Amino acid sequence: MYPTTRRMLGGITAATVAALTLVACNADDKDKKETPKAADTPAASAPVAPVPSGGPAASGPARTQTPKSAKPPAGGGTAEPGEDCGPPPTPKPGHKIVYPVKQPTKGSLYYKNTKFVCDPNDGHYEAVGAEQAPLLFAPKATGTLAGPPPRKAEYIGQVWDHIDKCLTHQDDGANTCSSFGAYDLILNAANEITDIKEIWHS
Incomplete structure (x- = not known):
């Protein structure tokens, strides 16, 4: 009777380990499906370059051309x-x-x-x-x-x-x-x- 009990416990333990492994794998697959890849996001594919210090933003208001006035008659x-x-x-x-x-x-x-x-x-x-x-x-x-x-x-x-x-x-x-x-x-x-x-x- 003792060998039979050992075989039953060994079978239960193996089944339990297999079930836990399956749950863990399913959880990993679910996380992978719900989390988008970094390469798919616009922010990752097109990084924003910093504005140079000498660009228009740092040079003050844009200059406008003064229209030529008509010559007096x-x-x-x-x-x-x-x-x-x-x-x-x-x-x-x-x-x-x-x-x-x-x-x-x-x-x-x-x-x-x-x-x-x-x-x-x-x-x-x-x-x-x-x-x-x-x-x-x-x-x-x-x-x-x-x-x-x-x-x-x-x-x-x-x-x-x-x-x-x-x-x-x-x-x-x-x-x-x-x-x-x-x-x-x-x-x-x-x-x-x-x-x-x-x-x-x-």
Whole structure:
């Protein structure tokens, strides 16, 4: 009977050890399934590099470019941003830029002074202020019409007629009226007009 009891206890002990081993293995498998691999996590696959000390974060606020300002219009006129006519032209000695206000009569030119105004087509002259005392034409005065192309007037009265037609919006054939109607005068020592030239502007 003693050998039988020993065999029974030996069988129970072996079965108990086998059962405990199986439980432990199942527990290990469960832990492995529930715990994700370190390689599967974003933090492990893409480590964050430290910001260098000389980078934007350490250099203060980002600098912004100052926009280029439009150049102020020449001659005191108005202009769109970005237009650039450069400085207003300076009349040559003995020249005067004027704006006729009516047809010349009896050898006199009735006019207003002008100012230079910047525009996309290199600028133009506009009438300013009140009508001035008329200027007289010198004997044998000459004239040039703007055209284009510019052409010498056959006689000074042709320029006078052209001024009248342009001021009253009449057609003057091949002698197209300049859009702003300014004229460049050459004056002699007696302040008389020796030459009058229409300034072309489309």
